[in-house]
Amino acid sequence: MLTRTTSTLAAIVTAVVLILAGSAHAQDDPSIAPPSGQCENKDDVCWNVTDPGKDGGKKPAGQKGSTGGGKKQKCVVGDKPVPCYSKDFGYYSHGCYLKKADPQPPASDPAWDGHKPGDGYVVEETCFGAGGQTQTLGWMAEAPGPGAAVDPAVLAQEALGKMTLKPADIHVAPKPGNKGVVGLPVWVWTTKSETTWGPNTASASAGGVTVTVTAKVKNIRWSMGDGSSVTCSTPGKAYKAAYGKRVPDEARGECGTDGYTQPSSTKDGGKYTITATSTWAVEWTGGGQSGELTETRQAQAQVTIAEMQVLN
Template sequence: MNPQPPAGSFMWGENDPSEGGAIYTSTCIDQVTFVYFGPEGPPAVVIDPAVLAQEALDKMLLRPPAIGITPKPGGKGVVGMPVYLWTERGPETYGPNTASASAGGVTVTATAKVTRIVWNMGDGKSVTCTTPGTPYRAEYGKQPSPDCGHRYTAPSSTTATGKYHVTATSTWTIDWQATTGQTGQFIETRQSAVDVTVVEVQVLN
């Protein structure tokens, strides 16, 4: 408080102002309280970098994979043909995505990026890709994907729905570093899904 209450004020309670302490005001939701601290003053506020890291993470928008797949949903693929799997590359769908948070002179910077995508293909098999995948182009023809692909060995008519339900689950790894030297890591997952139709081509002799 400035000025300090006079000696003998009820605010001092049983404390002696001549010992060098002081009365501080504390305001919380419009309610003011009076607190006595000795000569050393109020205790230092301890900043937890992990809390700031979470605040930085909360500022990011980390989306599930923006699925790209051949055959395209709504179209038809063929048993045995290469299936290409990929996601859009961007800060929100693959990273890197960066944000910071500060308090009490401490700043934490967090960087998030996808470290893998697990594709469950709906036929009981899964594909784990550590790249965003390669978008399919017509000139690739029947060549398999160089980094993230699959082949169906049975038509989707063998499933209850007549389609393969494909899910893509991305694992976001968020590394953070504080200006005080501390570091840490969070893991987040996001998932999206599509349905594809795969048919079997009958060869006539």
């Protein structure tokens, strides 16, 4: 049965996601896969498409993992190949098929979703799931075709690539170049900015779908170079002379440490290397979907710690 709707492309993508995410069995059951699953009918066409996958696409500098141009694969449901194009149903996209309605409905049809004929297209969307075949009508700015459908997760990666996510802008007390003393507090903090702490926001759009990504630092793990570390969920506070030679209770948790127990002369180069690992929590939303990503960035600084000199 054909159900007329006023779905825009974003809603169409949402429907696709709900079918795929809500029915894991549908992905694995060939009996409910689209017809002509062998991709051999003369009226069906299969071709290789780029799937960014877990390691695909361009990554921002500093991101963990490997780079790559994407994994080549055929259109599949589960591990079963399906036609990327069907004469009857149109172009395959994330578990459903999209086809320009022919003929296009009259201007009074609610499927136009407020648009007029000539402004985009009314599209037939056919989905195959555990409940059988469903078909809806919705509006799209562009006619379906190879690569016409939009994957919000891919747009999220594109938006993320537009961001500048930097490691901590490290500040240390005692300052690099000065000497600290064994047993005295050591303070570490970062400049708080859009690129070193967040929030940092960027968007990417395609095919009428816009995905917005927001990133902010969840925490910074400060590895002090002597085997100890402190994890802070704040940028930290700059050292004040009023703090003196101890970390006041009200300042604990702000990345002040009780200092070193051994001089840095025991280390190569005579310095402790402090490593700040920023964990960026990245949230994205758009096209009826949302998700989370994680990015890490690292920066280092060195500090000299000397023995306390006792005068007789």
